[in-house]
Structures are given as structure tokens and as C-alpha cells.
Amino acid sequence: MANTLILFSSANQAGNTYQLTQAVRSQLDENHTRYFNLDAHNYADYNYQNFYSRDDFYDIADALAWADNIVFSSPVYWHSVTSNMKRLIDRITELTENPEIKHIGKGLKNKKGFVLTTSASKDICPVFAGFFEKVFHYFEIEMSALLHIHCKEKLTLPDEEVASFAKQLK
Template sequence: MKITIFVGSSRKGGNSEKLADFVVHDIEHEKMYVKDLHIRPIEDLRHAENGFQTIDDDYDQFVEALAKSDVVIFATPIYWYSMSGLMKNLIDRLSQAIRDKRYPNLKEHLKTLRTIVVVVGGDEPRIKGLPLIQQFQYTLEFLNMPFSSYIIGVANQPGDILKDSSALSQAAWLNQKLKSGFFTEER
């Protein structure tokens, strides 16, 4: 089972990353820091005569990581009641990736991926973060990607996620499910 975490925080070691780390504790995985990738914003050319064009940036690294994964974890802080801009830019470019002739099997592969979303915020995130979870749910539904689970953590300052026993308990439960192969079984 190949697990990849996409960290959408603007700083390494943030609370959303730490919570995702608990989900994959003692499980082999890869981590990709979106902030370290140069990803240009999407230019919507779906209806243009020649459609989307190849862009010279690092987005292919994300697509290739998706293509090699069985389980993906999107970890992002809650910024202004949504995902980080870094993560949103990554998600927006999927419109282009699913039409890219260089990845003819991507749409089919996305249907097999198991997806976990890990978000952390400080302003009543278990209520105010729900629209963000729905945003992921609708996006993944559009892409026919299975939305396996999510965790909403509470934290303001660096390291505060370690005080959120509920989020840590959910992370431990997901960790056991991943170790048991639950998320890679056919449904």
C-alpha cells in the first residue's frame, strides 16, 4: 500500500502536518510539501480551441505522486474557513490534469484512490471547518475519488494539536485502519 501525504501548510511541522503524521505513525509513506513546489495557477482553457497546454512548472510531480498512490492524505490548515491557498491551487489544477493526454489513465486511477482529509483550525473548526470538508467531499465526488475519512483538529499555536485528544484519538483509529488494510480493500 502506497500512502502519500500532501501538506498544504505554508510552514513545515505545522499542526495539520503533525496530525497527519499521527495517522501514518509506523506506516511507510511519502510526504510532499506543496509549498516547495512551483505550481502556477490554472488558466481555464477547457473551452479553448486547443484546450489546456502543458505548463512548465512542478505540477507533474503532484500528478505522478497521485498516480503511484493507493491512499492520499490532504493535510491543510483551515485558512479563512477554507483550505490553504497552496492546497486550493493544487486542487484547481486537477481540471487540467484529468484532461492531460500524458496521463491517459489518471481519471480511472483516481476512482481507486482512498482519500483522507486532515484539517486543523483555531476558530471552532469542528463547526466552521465543516464547509471545507464538504468542499473536499464535492471535489472528490466530481472526480469519482472515494472519500474515506476526515479529521478536524483544534489548534491555534504551533504544537497545540497535541492537546486535542479527540483528533489524536481519531488519528489513532485511522492509523489502525490503515495498518489493517481497511482502506485498500474493495468496497
């Protein structure tokens, strides 16, 4: 069974994206799943000097090394991810530069990348989807699936789509 890391961020901690994430998470083996609410963790912004205090990023980095599947879960905000999700993705760059943890960055190659998102738009924002395509390409992560749920009026979770997405993580 594959190990799955879920990285979640949302301004609404019990909102639509959270509900979608939990629907997927409930179908996974908890012994093979790790979940990080990025909004509850403290990590510094990326800097060119790679000078950081010991923060929560290194726990996330360890989880990235552990995972076979990496799920990014964020609502679409202004064609993009949440600010904390963007900060984390920027910081992941440290994994390509810092000699002490560079092995984790190299280890991202050929992992499977997934995206969970919700928005008021019927279709996925191409800028949002393109952002993840570029991030996954940069780290040589295989773009495996993106599940977008339209929820302008009310969130309705499509059971078959959620189950199909979760099945790819097993």
C-alpha cells in the same frame, strides 16, 4: 499494504497541521508512503488551454497514480484550504483533459480520500468538509475519513484518533 500519498500545505510549516500530519505519518511504513509539501513545490495554475511548462505537478501526478490512499492535509483558513492546496486541486483538473495524462485522472476513480485538518473551531467547518466531499465526488474518490483537531488554545493530539486514522491507511 496500501500506498499512501500525503499532500500537505500550511502557512505555518511547523504548526498544528504539520504536527498532526507527522503524527499520522510516523505510524505508516515509509516504503509505502510519499509526502509532498506543496509549499515547497513549483506548479503552475490551471489554465483552459492546458499549456504548462514541465513543473513539479507531474511528479505529484505520478504519485497520485501510484497511491491507493490520497491524504489532503491543510489547516482551515477562512472556511477553506490553503491557497497552494486549492491551486493543486484546480490543477488536478488537467488530469481529466490532457490526453497524455488522462489515464491518471481516470485512475483516481475508487481511490480512497482522506483529510487531516486543524482549526480554532471546536467543530469542523461544514464548508471545508463540503469542499472535499465535492472534490472527491468529482474525481470518484471514496471519501474515507476526515480527522479534525481543535487547537484554539493548544494542540493536543488524541493518540487513539490519530492511530485509528493511520490504521485506515494501511
